[in-house]
Amino acid sequence: MCRLPAAIGFLLLLTMPSANAVAQEPTAFLSAHCVECHNAELHEGGLNLKALKIELSDAENFANWVKVHDRIASGEMPPKAEPRPPVAAVNEATAWLKSSLIAAELATRQAEPRTGLRRLTRTEYENTIRDLFDMPGIALRNDLPADGSAHGFDNNSDALDISHVNLAKYIAAAEHTLNLAIATQPRPPASKVQRISLASQYIIRVVLHGGDCVLLKNKQPDPDFPPPGEQAHLGLGPHGQMDSYSNECSVGVFRHEDESFNPYFQEFATIYPGRYRVRASFWSFGWDKGKVVPARGTEAARLSAVQLTNDGRGGGHPSYVLGYFDAPPNKEQVHEFVTWLNAKETLGFNAGSLAPVVNYSRKGRAMAFTGPGIASDWLDVEGPLHEVWPPRSHQILFGDLPLAEFKPDESKGVKAPVRKQPRQEILGALNKVDPQTGACWTVQTEQPLADADRLLQAFLPKAFRRPVADEVRQTYVARVANRLEAGDCFETAMRWAYQAALCSPDFLYHVEPVDRLDDHALACRMSYFFWNSMPDDRLSELAASNTLHQPEPLKAEVERMLRDPKAQRFVDDFLDQWLKLRLIAANDPDRKLYPEFSGYLQDSMVAETRAYFRELLEKNLDASFLVKSDFAMLNEKLAVHYGLPDVVGSQIRRVSLPPGSPRGGFLAQAAILKITANGTTTSPVPRGAFVMDRLLGSPPEPPPANVAAVEPDVRGATTIREQLAKHRDNTVCASCHAKMDPPGFALEAFDVIGGWRDRYRSIGDGDPAPRGQIDPFIFIGFKLGPRVDPAGTLPDGRSFSSITDFQNLIATDSRLLKNLAERLSIYSTGRPVAFGDRDQVAAIVTKTQSQGGGIRTLIHELVQSELFNAR
Amino acid sequence: MKTIRPNVPRYGSPVTSLLLLCLCTIASPACAEDSPTPGQFKHQITGLFMPEREQDLRDAFKKLPQFKLVSIDYANAEVVLDYEPAKVWPGEKPEKYVGRLNDDLRNVSRASFGVKSLRTKPLDKLKLVEIPVVGLDCKGCSFAAYEMVFKLPGVERATASFKSGKVTALVDPELTDSSKLEEALKMGGVEIGGQPKP
Amino acid sequence: MLNSISRGPLSRRTFLRGTGVALALPFLDAMSPLRGAEGQAVPRRMIGIETNMGILPQFFFPEKAGRDYELTPYLQKLAANRNDFTVFSGTSHPGVTGAHAAEKCFLTGTPHPERGGFRNWVSLDQFAAEQVGSRTRYPSLVLANTSEGATLSYTRSGAPIPSERSPNRLFQKLFVQGNPTEVAANIEALRQGRSLLDFVSDQSKRLNRSLSKGDQQRMDQYYTAVRDLEQRLESAEAWEHKPKPVVAATAPQDIDDAKAFVQRTRLFFDVMKLALETDSTRVVSFFIDTTVIHNITHHGNRPEVLQELRGHEEAQFAALGEFLKILGETKEEGQSLLDRTMVLYGTCMGSANSHSNVNLPVLLAGGGFKHGQHLAFDTQNNYPLTNLFVSMLQRLGIETHEFSTGTATLRGLEMV
Known part of the structure; x- marks a missing residue:
């Protein structure tokens, strides 16, 4: 190799005074160790170091030199096969690069702050309006155009474009908000309690006749409405006239929702948006050909809010889940909660934990059926609930100005406010x-x-989240004056000003001072970090008194904010993006291969991951728990899915794991395993890439762009592992796959819905598959195919033969904490980790580790750091 | 079609057997009253398809305080009411009274009870028809079966009960017979056959 | 120069601001009118369609170049209009790589969409709409058969324009009248809207003064959005005074099933034809998202998977064939609608199996060109597809010699 030039280069570097070493470009180092492969003819990896000038003010150039620095500093380059450059030379070269890169970065800081000006994401927008107006359920987010994504998150200015379409939607959203917020009557709408039976809905009556539901009185079949057997009931109309479906009966449901069956409590459809108290009574039972018998266990009833359109007819109304509720065996449980309902929303029901079963096509219908059922006794809706009137949403706009009747003859030339009845x-x-x-x-x-x-x-x-100059306020007052002159009444004129405020950049953007954050900007950064929304009064007070940035108040506020229920928004939004939970429904598992999959399982998966992160935060657990744990957050559905005993009920709770169980950490959670699979098959590649990128912070390089397209031929290969062996025969692909595959191989122990497997499921050839824990009503059509081989070797040479081995190997990887620190930093500051910030992140990590390495500590250290407090 | 005449008091002997409707009506000459006087009126009720319905009928009339229910004759499906038509339906033409009463009764019974004009044909000209049926012992189903037959031409009065296992009807043999009723029931999904229960 | 190739997004923006060229000039009738051979203003239209999961090249590209090529299985579906379209091979967008990331660059040609900090350029349809859009009630229609987020259209500031995903809603928008009170209310709302936009744009100017340079560029996007919307509201107000066209068709029923993308495409084609016929718009972008079959596009040359994929793609071409046929049969002033409507159809990947972005399967139908041939360029060293875009813009009567990375009109394609 090039020993001579190396020696000369070495000598040259030795002879230079160290003070000057910083000023010298490492041309010598590069000529000695790099240019042999990275030149115009041979440009390995697409890099030609001879032609790459140092022009660090150009973003692409800068990024390339960062890569050069990192590769040299980590020892990845020169490749292992080549002679190692002397340590001192490496240090000099990297030191020079590092200081130059930092200097170049600082130079751009004047024109280009680290955190670019960004607007609110649509989730932030919705939460801000919800908190500002105390309307916790107003629906705005889905009408706004989707945000992009940059550096893994949507709250980065690169991800947040704004076009005329966004503006038009903001205007409409502000309109809708003001319509809901402003009181138009002197007294609140009457709060009523309405009791609804499932039997009042048309589709339930249809399935009652078909045998998919039964009427129960005193927990026995209703003698006045015999369950259909070989005889079916005649006509719905006459039964309605005979009051067969009276409110005194409970409805026992055997059938899970499907395309034709969507039960709603349709006798109530919200007219007045607001808070409502919902009470519902459920129990589960066993059914044996006409008799009520002991239930097999606790079932889970699901309630959703269903958004009806037009007059409510037709199917396919969008809905969102309000929750799952225990239906205990043969004994009713009354559940109660308060929720916000928007106009035209009703409540939907599903027998969530039941397997899909239909009786209407069965000879003998309900009288030939033996199986579980969930009974709904009744559902009460009480509301709209108003603690005060006019509501807080009105008071924030109009204070305590009195409401009076608008009399046209007494208000000449003034237009009445627009009212929609x-x-x-x-x-x-x-x-x-x-x-x-x-x-x-x-x-x-x-x-x-x-x-x-x-x-x-x-x-x-309040709306702009910081003090507003008098001149600015005057412009709004001037507009109100204009509108009054044009003949608007006071409410309409003020509406105009409020709508303008909600569309102005002061509201839509996070406005931060150019360099160090003042306390108001700090308060916003904290509130959008932990609550995805504006600061509350307490936080604003601290900011106004300029004490928020002091270490003790800052620490106390972080604690207060993490304990507030709104902190759930942080857990949800952060995980949605960091662990890609937003993609949970991107694929539907193949019905033949995974017949046991259900909506209840999917919802439980997401709940598990969120609850687990929450637990790490509450108990301040360290980063090893990201991949390995002695406990899991489970409900009965997940416990059964994972093969763990003795968990009863639909609610998530902490469960100790038996020793040797791989479950608990994110790596083995069904949600993650589903998101990294495609519904039919798993592949080590996306799973391995996910582990490398999301957990370890070392994302694999994308495939090279200007290499001739390679068409991997996978004909004849059987397992995915064997297919990848063929990939690895191609040297171009091998360099990355050697890093990406091993975590993926370990995770082959789990199927596309996160279940454990020793053998792959197949549709074609294979051995009969045992039922295991799968519901007896689910048809097992798949077979067991080839064995799973989860063994692998890490790039550093250590090998593993199972997922638990793998978990043990990487649980101590320092990159876990560092990556989490970076992700939290990117999320909370709205910018990627700059080159010059790396030392700060390292310092945060070190401080955290010295205090036990817990994640809550990490968050405290992050908030206290310079990184967080500066623009 | 029958003509609608002002209702006249009648004297008829009550039926004793559930199965046999032996009504010997001795109709007194109709007093063709053009101006109704306060008093009692007999009306033909539809919807009395099984004995349990008698209570339902009473409940329905409780919601109509303007009528005083004097008596129910289940076998004949007739009621006697005490009321003043002119007060109940001011300004209404007498020939419309039956229709109005029908509307009022339907309104309070989910349209399961109604009123039609009294029979014109004497009982000895009518035939009793009995059809065995099989179905769920359910009031709604019985009502559904009743609805399939009671409006057929020639059917004066009908009952239906899956509890007892039969549909009965008093029919005018010149207009209809049991085969037509059976056909109507079959079309509506009712299973014919089985043993009638005692 | 209405467009310019930049060294980077920031410098391009600066350039545009510096020349003082108004960024959006859609609604000035002073623009030179389009002239046909007769000297009358001939309405010309443009439709850009991308199907994003590739088109199997072996069933698309003909072997021979020129006029005598044999129709391949996919092109067979367009046989009725053989002389009305041109097939291209050996073309792609220079520098547009990144596998699926390229799908957002089909109408923009912006290089390197997979890199961090990527910002798209204005799309072909939006650029055209700025020029010709004011002539119709809707300057352009941005349509997609997709789940949310997918769109072919981008504004000048690189912001994606959300697409209309429901044929039923599109029909309502185009042909269902609002009643007079509604119209009056709409006009008042539009005026209020413009007044509000005026106000907030003043606020953004004030805010701008205290921002750093980089941030001012970002606030510029807000300012541009405000101006764009203002102009749209003004134009919309003018259209409020005109009644919507009457069509003999009924509103289509939306299909929920994402796997039924061919039927859904057909529904869109139906409404698009009505929209063109009634001159409701002259510029349409249409994104056909077939992500539901993404798995099988990685066929690995397995015969049964190829077979299945081919079935889907043939059905897509059949739908396209029907669309071209009906455009060809619809008459307007002695010419056919197809003669006056350019239909660009293609995909962003030359091979979805290997994620290659070169040798893109693309064709152009109608619009007034000498068609009926296979223009074969160099498959080793691709010809820039963006040159085709320059041709298309010129066909619309827009005076430009470049667009995105295209610097000339497409070699071998003549206007008639």
């Missing part, structure tokens, strides 16, 4: 609008401009 549009819904007097009520003021000024003085700083 509420109506019950849903067919079959029994709740009605309150009797309307026809009078129009609106806020009254004797001194409109003074009041406008006063109200805006209270509102604008």
Whole structure:
């Protein structure tokens, strides 16, 4: 090799005074150790170091030199086969590169702050409006265009474009918000309690006749409505006339929801958006050809909020899950919760834990059926609930200005405020609008401009999350004055100003000072980190008194914020993106291969991952728990899925794992395993890439762009492992696959829905598959194919033969904590980790490790760091 | 078609047997009253398809305080009501009274009870038909079966009960017979056959 | 120069601001009108369609170049209009790599979409709409048969424009009238909207003064969005005063099943034809998202998988064939709608199996070109597809000699 030049280079470097070493480009080093492969003819890896000038103000050039620095510093380059450059030379070269890169970065800081100006993500937008107006369920997010993603998160300015479409949607969203927020009557809508039976819905009556449901009275079949057997019931109409489906009966459901069967409690369809208290009584039972017998265990009933359109007819209404509720064996349990319902929403039911079963096509229908059922006794909806009137959403706009009747003859030249009369549009819904007097009520003021000024003085700083200059406020007041002159009433004129405020960049953007954050910007950074929303009063007070940035108040606030229920938004939003939970429903597992998959399982998976992260936070556990754990957060469904005993019920709780169990950590959680598979098959490549990227922070390189397209021929190969062996025969691919495959191989122990497997499932050839824990009503059509081989070798040479081996090997990897620190930093500061920030991240990690390495400590250290407090 | 005449008091002997409707009606000459007077009126009820329905009928009339229910004759499916038509339906033409009563009764019974004009044909000209049926012992199903037959031309009065296992009807043999009823029931999904229960 | 190739997004923006060229000039009738051979203004249209999961090259590309080529299995589905389209081979967008990342660059040609910090350029349809859009009620239609997020259209500031995913909603938008009170309310709302936008744009100017340079570029995007919307509202107000066209068709029923992408495509084609016929718009982008079959596009040359994939793609071409046929049969002033409508159809990957982004299967139908041939370029050293875009813009009457990475019109394609 090139020993002579190396020696000369070495001597040259030795003879230079160290002070000057920094000023010298490492051309000598590169000529000696790098250029032999990285030149114009041979450009290995696409890199030609002879032609690569040092122009660090160019982003692409900068990125390339960062790569050069990293490769040299980690020892990855020169390749192992080549002679090693002397340590001192390496240090000099990397030191020079490092200081130059940092200097170049600092130089751009004037024009380009690290955290670029960014607007609110659509989740942040929705949460901010929800908190600002105290309307915890107003639906805005899905009407806004999807945000992009940069560096793994959507709250980075590179991910947040804004086009005229966004603006149009913001205008509409502000309109909708104000419509809901402003009180139009002197008294709240009447709060009523309505009791609804599932039997009131048309589709339930249809399936009652078909035998997929039964009517139960006193936990026995209703003598007045015999379950259909070989005889079916005649006509729904006559039964309705005979009041066969009376409210006194419970409905026992055998059938899981499907394309034709979607039960709703449709006699209630929300007219007045707001908070409602829901109470529901459920129990489970066994059914044996006409008799109620002991249930097999606790079942899970699911309630959702269903968004009806038009008059509610037709199917396929979108819905979101409100929760799963235990239906204990043969004994009812009453559940109660408060939720927000939007207009035209009703409550949907599903027998979540039951396997899909239909009786209507069975000879003998319900009388020939033996199996489990979930009974719904009744459901109460109480509301809308209003603690105060006018509601807080109105008060934040109009303070305590009185509401009075708008009399056109007394208000000459003034246009009445626009009112849309509420109506019950849903067919079959029994709740009605309150009797309307026809009078129009609106806020009254004797001194409109003074009041406008006063109200805006209270509102604008809250909405903009920082103090608002008088001149700015005056522009809004001036507009109100204009509108009043144009003939708008006070409410309409103020609406105009409020709508403008909600569309102005002061609201839509995170506005931060150029260099160090002031306390208001710090408060926002914290509140959007932990609550995905604006600061609350306490946080704002601390910011106003300029004490927030001090270590003790800062620490106390972090604690307070993490304990607030709103912190769940951080868990959800962060995991949605870091662990890609947003993609949980991207693929439907193949029905033949994975017949036991269900919505209940999927929802439970997501709940597990979120609860696990929450537990790591609460108990301040260290990063090893990301991959290996002695406990798991499970409900009964997951426990059965994972083969763990003695967990009863639908709620997630902490469960100690038997020794040797791989479960618990993210690596072995069904949600992660599903997201990294494609619904039909697993592949070590995406799973391995996920581990490398998301957990270890060393993402594999994308395939080279200007290499001729390689068409891997996988004909004739059987297992995915064998297919990859063929990939590895191609040297171009091998360099990355040697790193990517091993974690993926270990994870081959789990199938596409996160279940354990020793053998692959197949549709074609194979041995009969034992049922195991799979529900007896599910048809097992798959067979057992080839054996799974989860063994592998890490790039450093250590080998493993099982997933637990692998977990033990990487649980102590220091990259886990470092990667998490980086992810949290990217998420909370809205920018990637700059080259110059790396030392800071390392310092945060070191400080955390010295205090036990816990994740809660990590968050504290992050918030206290310079990284977090500076732009 | 039958003509609608003002209702006149009648005297008829009550039926004793559930199965045999032996009604000997001695109709007194109709007093063709053009101006109704307060008093009692007999009406033909539809919807009394099984004995349990008698209570339902009473419950329905409780919701109609303007009518005083004097008596129910289940076998004949007739009621006697005490009311003043002119007060109950002011300004209404007498020939519309039956229709109005029908509407009122339907409104309070989910349209399961109604009123039609009294029979014109004497009982000895009518035939009793009995059809064995099999089905779930369910009031709704019985009502459904009843609805399949009671409006057929020639059917004066019908009952249906899967508890007892039969559909009965008093029919005008010139207009219909049991085969037509059976056909209607079969079309509606009712299974014919089986043993009638005592 | 209405467009410019940059060394990077920041410098391009600076350039555009520096020349003082108004960024959006859609609604000035001072723009030179389009002229046909007769000297009358001939309405010309453009539709850009991408199917994102590739097209199997072995069933698409003909062997021979020129006019005598034999129709391949896919092109067989377009046989009725053989003389109305041109097939291209050996072309791709220079520098556009990154496998699936390239799907957002089909109409933009922006290089390296897979790199960090990527910012897309204005798409072909939006660029055209800026010029010709004011003539119709809708400057352009951005359509997609997809789940959310997928779109072919990008604004000048690189922001993706969300697409319309429902044929039913599209039909309602185009042909269902609002009642007079609604219209009056709409007009008032539009005026209020413009007034509000005026106000917030002042706010953004104020805010701008305290921002760093880099941030000012970002706030510029907001400012541009505001101006764009203002102009749209103004134009929309003018259209509010005109009644919507009446069509003899009924609104289509949306199909929920994502796997039924061919039927869904057909529904869109139906409404698109009506939209063109009624001159509701002259610029359409249509993204056909077939991600549901992504798995089988990695066929690994397994025969049974290839067979299945071919079945899907043939069905897609059959739908396209029907669309071209009906455009060809619809008459407008003695010419056919197809003669006046350019239909670009293709994909962003030359081989979905290997994720290659070169040798893209693409064809152009209609619009007023000398078609009926296979233009074969160099498969080892691809010809820039963006040159085709320059040809298409010129066909619309827009005076430009470059677009994105295209610097000339496409060699071998003549206008008629």
